[in-house]
Amino acid sequence: MIAKVLSKTYNLSPKEWVGIIKQRFRGIGDSNRAKVVEKELRQYFSFYKTENLSGITPQEFRSHIESKLQMIDAESEGYNESDIDRQRDLSIKFHWGHTHDFGDFHLPGAMSDRHIELLANFCSLFPISLRDFHEKDVFDIGCWTGGTTLLLAALGSRVFAIEEVNKYAQISSFLAKSFGIEENVEVVSLSVYSCNDKKFHERFDIIYFPGVLYHLSDPLIALRILYNSCRLGGTILVESACINHEEPFCLFEGSYIYGSGKEETLNRSGWNWFLPSPSALHRMLKEAGFDEIQARYHTGTGRAYAYARKTSQIGICKAGLSVPNIA
Helix, strand or coil, rough: HHHHHCCCCCCCCCCHHHHHHHHHHHHHHHHHHHHHHHHHHHHHCCCCCCCHHHCCCCCHHHHHHHHHCCCCCHHHHCCCCCCCCCCHHHHHHHHCCCCCCCCCCCECCCCHHHHHHHHHHHHCCCCCCCCHCCCCEEEEEECCHHHHHHHHCCCCCHHHHCCCCCHHHHHHHHHHHCCCCCEEEEEECCCCCHHHHHHHHHCHHHHHHHECCHCCCCHHHHHHHHHHEEEEEEEEEEECCCCCCCCCCCCEEEEEEEEECCCCCCCCEEEEEEEHHHHHHHHCCCCCCEEEEEEEEEEECEEEEEEECCCCCCCCCCCCCCCCCCC
């Protein structure tokens, strides 16, 4: 009845209004579900306080972390003096990733509590729960200072995390060792493109891939590599900066477009390549080989979220592919 009245008023069909109303209520349900999961995740993450350190004193632990903060180091990242001006600020200067209360000291992160909010959103938007991470092999892409890695480990996952910035991979590994979870966590300084190797094939149950896709110059190749690393029946979770458009469009920015921050303090955001619309992200996942794909624009964050599964091992179109010998 309401849909019929609205259809006359706004010149839309009753079916269209039913869809709009369902979407609005689904959004409310998503939000409430995310808050419940977020509360649970905070409880899991609360383990990582200095009272639970293993093999290191709280003073040694804090001193090591604080020695890294704001450190400017281009040499260990492999950059020559002539290269530095073109590189990402966060690769040159150390910035703590996610906010962390260690109990006797508190570190604000550039991404605040996003590691918790992201996983809560995935669980509210798609058919996956925190229980699905228990005793699973999880591929954590772009771990930064380890907030997400620690969170996944707290859920009972066996985590293999990669981070192309050496200094961040090192601190993430340090955190895992300091909290005595190194048996279930391995962190390696590695590009996702370097994972195009047989040793990664069908190795993981869950591919966790938030906040990285739009930083990649060749997102389709990256998705294919991750598809190959996913076991049959496995899942990929993707989150990305995006454009809110119904058509399968991508916005190209490139390394000359910067966001907030200042050059002199080396804290600028940016260095983004392709920002997809949700439908473009859906097509990318399909091209990579994934199935059962869901891709959505999340109004609360203004980002694209996607879920997909690997239901079979299929080939990829080789026409124009930048890595023609990829499996």
